[in-house]
Structures are given as structure tokens and as C-alpha cells.
Amino acid sequence: MNNTLLNVKELQVHFKVYGGILKVLNDVTLTVNEKEKVGLIGESGCGKTTTMKAIIRILPWNAIVPKAKIYFKGKDVMKMNDSELKKLRRSSISMIFQDPTAALNPVFKIRDQIFDVVKYANLEMGKNLSKKEIEEEAIRLLREAALPEPERILDSYPFQLSGGMRQRVCIAMALASARELLIADEPGTSLDVTIEDQILRLLKQIVEERRTSIILISHALGAVKGFVDRVYVMYAGCIVESARTFDLFHEPLHPYTKGLLAAVPKLTGGGIPEGIKGRVPDYMNPPLGCRFITRCVHAMPICERKQPRMVNAGNNHEVACFLYGE
Amino acid sequence: MRLATYLAKRIGYTIFVLLGLSILIFTLARVLPGDPARMALSPRAPEWAIEKLREQLRLNEPLPVQYLYWLRDVFSGSLGESLVTRRDVLTDITEFLPATLELLLFALIFDVAIAIPVGMLAGRKANTWVDNLVRGFAYIGVTIPAFVFAIIFLLVFGYILHIAPVVGRLSPGVVPPPRITGLFTIDSLITGNFSTFVDALSHLILPSLALALGPIAQEARITRASVVENLNKDYILASVSHGLPERLIVLKYLMKPSLIPTVSIMGLDIASLIGWAFLVESIFNWPGMSRYGIIAMLRKDLNAIVGVVMVTGLVFAIANILVDIIVSLLDPRIRMVERAK
Numbered sequence: 115m116n117n118t119l120l121n122v123k124e125l126q127v128h129f130k131v132y133g134g135i136l137k138v139l140n141d142v143t144l145t146v147n148e149k150e151k152v153g154l155i156g157e158s159g160c161g162k163t164t165t166m167k168a169i170i171r172i173l174p175w176n177a178i179v180p181k182a183k184i185y186f187k188g189k190d191v192m193k194m195n196d197s198e199l200k201k202l203r204r205s206s207i208s209m210i211f212q213d214p215t216a217a218l219n220p221v222f223k224i225r226d227q228i229f230d231v232v233k234y235a236n237l238e239m240g241k242n243l244s245k246k247e248i249e250e251e252a253i254r255l256l257r258e259a260a261l262p263e264p265e266r267i268l269d270s271y272p273f274q275l276s277g278g279m280r281q282r283v284c285i286a287m288a289l290a291s292a293r294e295l296l297i298a299d300e301p302g303t304s305l306d307v308t309i310e311d312q313i314l315r316l317l318k319q320i321v322e323e324r325r326t327s328i329i330l331i332s333h334a335l336g337a338v339k340g341f342v343d344r345v346y347v348m349y350a351g352c353i354v355e356s357a358r359t360f361d362l363f364h365e366p367l368h369p370y371t372k373g374l375l376a377a378v379p380k381l382t383g384g385g386i387p388e389g390i391k392g393r394v395p396d397y398m399n400p401p402l403g404c405r406f407i408t409r410c411v412h413a414m415p416i417c418e419r420k421q422p423r424m425v426n427a428g429n430n431h432e433v434a435c436f437l438y439g440e
Numbered sequence: 441m442r443l444a445t446y447l448a449k450r451i452g453y454t455i456f457v458l459l460g461l462s463i464l465i466f467t468l469a470r471v472l473p474g475d476p477a478r479m480a481l482s483p484r485a486p487e488w489a490i491e492k493l494r495e496q497l498r499l500n501e502p503l504p505v506q507y508l509y510w511l512r513d514v515f516s517g518s519l520g521e522s523l524v525t526r527r528d529v530l531t532d533i534t535e536f537l538p539a540t541l542e543l544l545l546f547a548l549i550f551d552v553a554i555a556i557p558v559g560m561l562a563g564r565k566a567n568t569w570v571d572n573l574v575r576g577f578a579y580i581g582v583t584i585p586a587f588v589f590a591i592i593f594l595l596v597f598g599y600i601l602h603i604a605p606v607v608g609r610l611s612p613g614v615v616p617p618p619r620i621t622g623l624f625t626i627d628s629l630i631t632g633n634f635s636t637f638v639d640a641l642s643h644l645i646l647p648s649l650a651l652a653l654g655p656i657a658q659e660a661r662i663t664r665a666s667v668v669e670n671l672n673k674d675y676i677l678a679s680v681s682h683g684l685p686e687r688l689i690v691l692k693y694l695m696k697p698s699l700i701p702t703v704s705i706m707g708l709d710i711a712s713l714i715g716w717a718f719l720v721e722s723i724f725n726w727p728g729m730s731r732y733g734i735i736a737m738l739r740k741d742l743n744a745i746v747g748v749v750m751v752t753g754l755v756f757a758i759a760n761i762l763v764d765i766i767v768s769l770l771d772p773r774i775r776m777v778e779r780a781k
Binding site: 167170172174175199200201202203204205208209211213216217218219220221222223226230231234235238271273274284287290291 | 566567672673674675677678679680681682683684685688692693696697700770771772773776
């Protein structure tokens with residue numbers, strides 16, 4: 115039925131830091147199908163961004179990847195050489211960063227930055243555009259990102275634009291080179307709430323019109339709920355649950371997901387919810403078994419010894435917890 | 441604000457700074473012990489001759505009056521007579537300044553040509569052996585003063601290896617090119633005298649390199665640090681994630697923001713270059729303004745001391761205006777803020 119676009123299996127990423135090694139990603143497994151909208155949720159520092167950076171291979175120098183199977187349309191991304199990687203980045207996958215202020219080069223006009231991206235994206239498709247064609251294409255992309263007066267935007271420096279406009283510029287640049295998969299890393303978190311809402315609506319509209327896939331990273335559960343088809347829940351470098359959006363929000367299985375959903379204050383009353391007690395574990399010495407054990411109300415002896423695997427709880431709802439299956 | 445208005449404003453500030461500097465150095469030169477008139481004439485000169493010279497130099501007037509006389513002379517295009525050369529100090533300086541400027545110019549060329557590529561390379565290869573090597577040499581360069589390098593170069597390359605000449609601006613017997621700018625390399629090129637150019641250039645290499653090593657080390661370190669910092673910035677990751685060619689990322693998107701701190705530091709380093717030039721010129725027997733200044737100080741040649749300091753101040757001020765312009769070209773944020781003022 116669905117063709118798999120991206121398939122990530124048992125991805126591990128560690129970071130070498132002063133005083134040891136941070137074992138951040140622990141066997142992350144996820145898939146994205148063609149034209150599918152996938153959400154990835156979890157609290158800050160759980161490795162959402164690291165997972166995405168690993169997929170397009172832009173991890174920092176101190177990252178170690180002991181184990182990784184990343185396939186994009188059946189091709190092994192980890193084994194790609196420079197030109198294959200460039201092709202992937204120019205024509206298939208693109209990433210929108212969390213903070214548009216940091217993601218735009220402060221000392222170049224938008225014109226410089228978007229022109230280069232458009233130029234090389236088209237070059238990869240065998241189209242050597244003239245300066246004028248590049249400008250037309252850039253303006254078209256800025257319009258698609260719902261920016262008014264694109265000509266004026268081109269002649270601005272990033273610091274002359276508002277946060278929302280910067281993020282739209284980043285979206286326009288990403289659109290130039292994302293024909294198959296768009297990765298949006300908390301695209302509204304650094305903006306105020308109304309702008310965040312606009313940005314998410316825009317992204318949804320764009321991916322539906324273009325029929326591309328998207329991975330939306332967020333910790334705004336409400337935003338994810340109205341946007342994506344399927345959700346992955348991440349905790350401390352592990353995927354703990356995955357399900358269709360409706361199923362996940364109505365029948366969360368993993369204790370962490372339950373806690374996460376319960377932590378959202380409700381308009382219907384009940385005051386400020388308690389949230390999940392405790393903290394994300396120390397990545398230098400993570401628990402041997404389930405990484406959620408330190409905060410879990412259902413912790414059992416087996417959770418200490420063994421890492422839970424993802425089991426199917428029916429209806430494509432998978433969960434990594436010993437309370438279910440086995 | 442247009443560039444012209446900005447420049448006019450900066451030049452206005454500079455005039456005030458130079459006026460302040462002139463008052464300071466004018467007073468300092470005169471309150472130091474030692475009678476310039478007695479030092480100019482021989483120790484056994486008769487008292488009436490010394491008194492006559494003091495009168496002529498207006499040394500018996502109160503200090504503010506002396507200063508106003510000096511200022512009047514400056515506006516009529518004279519820096520006063522030197523007691524050593526018996527010529528107008530301005531004439532002396534126009535004769536000796538080009539040699540120093542040439543030395544500074546080549547030191548700057550070495551500085552920019554070595555510090556920036558080396559710093560960029562070390563930053564991109566951070567924490568590898570290349571980086572460690574660069575950082576090691578940079579520590580040495582930052583800690584050892586220029587005159588020590590000058591002496592080492594003089595001994596090693598001049599007297600032991602005979603690689604390059606170490607005395608003066610030209611080899612004995614080589615006729616200086618006709619004076620156009622006073623910079624031998626440029627003048628000889630203009631007049632098409634290539635062998636003189638090569639000779640002048642070979643004389644420049646060791647002193648200007650000795651002078652440049654400190655700033656090179658300093659700026660390579662600064663460049664490395666900002667490259668390392670910028671490499672981890674999201675905008676560089678974004679450029680990589682868009683699949684731009686590596687050369688474009690490094691030479692355009694990484695280099696421009698990384699050079700902003702380097703160029704700012706360069707303004708400070710130019711000051712140290714001028715300072716160290718005084719010693720390096722002495723070591724290489726370079727007939728420049730610094731040597732003239734040292735003789736002036738030893739002989740307490742009042743007008744020459746003030747003249748040399750003022751010209752040094754002027755060179756420094758001009759260099760810093762240029763640095764500010766380059767920084768504002770590199771960084772639109774600075775440019776816009778300056779214009780908004």
C-alpha cells in the first residue's frame with residue numbers, strides 16, 4: 115500500500131565530551147512513507163534533533179555513530195559518498211531548523227543565501243539556471259512560503275526581518291531542495307504562539323499541495339495532533355511508542371506517553387497538572403534496562419535488566435514497554 | 441548615513457585625538473630633564489650661545505605660549521627645525537617615512553596572507569595535528585617579541601645561511617629608483633626597473649617578516665577560534681544541509697562572518713607593528729622614521745620628537761579608520777547601526 119521513503123533502524127549516536135561519552139541515541143527506529151506526515155514528540159534533550167541531523171549526516175565533529183542503518187528510497191545513506199550526499203541534500207531532503215535567527219547567515223542578504231540554494235538544487239536536476247531564472251524561482255518560493263513583497267525580502271539582511279518572516283525564508287529555502295522529505299525541527303518553538311500556528315498551517319498546506327512527506331518535530335502536542343498522520347514518541351534517545359495520531363492521543367500505552375499527555379493543562383479545569391516526576395537520565399551512565407525506569411510508576415524487576423523492544427499492540431500501535439505483549 | 445558623511449565624522453574625531461596627543465607629547469618632551477639647547481651644542485659651548493639657542497627655540501616662554509607658537513607653525517606647514525639635522529622636521533619625516541611605510545605595508549601583506557589562511561585551516565581541522573601545530577607556533581609567535589625574531593633572522597638567515605640581505609633597503613652599488621612615492625618597490629616597478637625591485641624586495645623580507653610574526657600568530661588564533669565557533673552554527677549546518685559545494689560554504693558563508701573579529705584585532709595589531717618597527721629598524725639598520733625618532737629622543741630634539749609621535753599617531757588613526765570601514769563592509773549589522781546614528 116505505502117512505499118517506504120525513509121527507513122531508520124537501530125540508530126545509535128554517541129557524543130565524545132570532556133569526561134566521557136554521552137550515549138544519547140539508543141537504537142532509534144522509525145520509518146516514513148511517501149506522502150506521509152509523521153510527528154516526533156518528546157521533551158527537550160531527548161535526541162529528536164540529533165536523530166534528524168544523523169539522517170542528513172550533519173552531526174557535529176564530536177559525534178560517534180557506532181551503529182546505523184539509514185535507508186532513503188532503499189539507498190544506504192551511511193554509505194553514500196560526497197556526490198551522492200550532495201544529490202540527496204540538494205534534491206530530496208531538506209531541514210528547517212528550530213531557530214530561524216541562527217539558521218540564516220547574519221552577514222549575507224537573503225538574496226545571496228536563497229540564490230545559492232536554488233542554483234545548486236536546480237543544477238542537480240540538470241537545469242543550469244540564469245541569474246534571472248534563479249531570481250524568478252526564488253521569488254516563487256518566497257511567495258509559496260506566504261511572504262509578501264518577496265522582492266523586498268531578497269534585499270534584506272536577516273536581522274531586518276521579524277522572526278516569523280525569517281522562518282518563512284527558511285521554509286522557502288528548504289522548499290527549493292525538498293522534493294521528497296521535509297524535516298521541520300520545532301519550526302515554531304522560537305516564535306510566539308500565533309506565529310507558530312501560522313507557520314504550522316502553512317507547512318501543512320505546502321506538504322499537502324506538494325505531496326511530499328514531512329517529519330514534524332515538536333513538543334507542542336496540540337500542534338502535532340491536528341497535523342500529522344502518525345506519531346513517534348521519544349524518550350531519552352529511545353523511541354518508546356508509535357501509533358496513528360488518533361490512537362496515540364486517545365489510547366496512549368507507554369507510561370511516558372500517558373504522563374506527557376496528562377501534563378497538558380486542560381481548559382475543562384483541574385488546575386495545573388503535575389507532570390512527570392524526575393528528570394531525563396544521565397546520558398553518560400544511562401540505565402541498563404528501560405531508560406524510563408527512574409521515573410516510571412509501573413517499574414518492574416525486568417525493566418532493570420532488559421531493554422524493552424517495540425511490540426505490536428495491534429492496529430499498528432507499537433510500544434516499547436514490558437507492560438505489553440511478550 | 442553615507443560613507444562620505446561617516447568618513448567626515450571619523451576624520452573630525454581624529455583631529456581632536458591628534459590635538460590631544462600633540463598637547464600630551466609637547467608637554468612630556470619639555471618636562472623631561474635635560475636642556476635641549478645644551479645637548480644640541482657641545483658641552484663646552486659658551487653660556488651666551490646656549491642662551492641664544494634657548495631664546496631662538498622659545499624655551500624661555502611659558503609652556504602654553506610655546507605650544508601656541510608650535511600650533512601656528514603647524515598650520516603654516518612647518519613642524520619646526522630639528523636640532524640634529526638642522527632642517528624642518530617635516531622635510532626629515534617626508535624623507536624617512538616612506539621607508540617605514542614600506543616596511544609596515546609588507547608586514548601587513550605577510551600578516552594577511554599568512555594569518556587568515558592558516559587560521560581558517562586550523563579552524564576547519566580543529567583538534568587534529570594540523571591545528572595543534574598551528575596553535576603551538578601561534579603560542580610562540582604571541583609570546584616572543586618582534587625584536588627577538590629580528591635578531592634570530594639576522595643571525596640565521598643573514599649571517600649563517602646568507603639567504604637574504606639584512607642591512608638597509610638596497611645592496612651597495614644599487615641606485616635607488618627615482619623618488620615618486622618613496623617606496624622603493626613601487627617606484628622601481630613604476631619606472632620598470634625590475635632588478636632594483638627584486639633587490640628592494642629581498643631587503644624587505646626579513647625585517648617585515650620579523651615584524652609580522654606577532655600579529656600573524658595573534659590573528660591566526662583569533663581566526664581559528666571564530667571559525668571553530670561558526671562551524672557549529674546552525675547557518676553553516678543549514679548550508680551543508682542544502683548541499684552547497686564545500687568550497688562555497690568555506691570561502692563565502694564561513695569566511696565572511698569569521699573574519700570580523702580578525703579585522704577588528706588587526707586595528708590593534710597595527711599599533712603594535714608601528715611600536716615594534718622602532719626596534720626592528722634599528723636591528724636591520726633600516727633608514728626609516730623610527731631610527732630618526734630614536735636619535736631624536738636620545739638627543740632630546742624637541743621638534744623631531746613631537747613630529748615623529750604626531751606622524752605615528754596619524755598613521756595609526758588612518759589605519760584604524762580603514763579597519764573600521766572594512767569591518768562595516770563585512771558586517772551589515774554594524775553598518776546599519778552606524779548609519780542609524
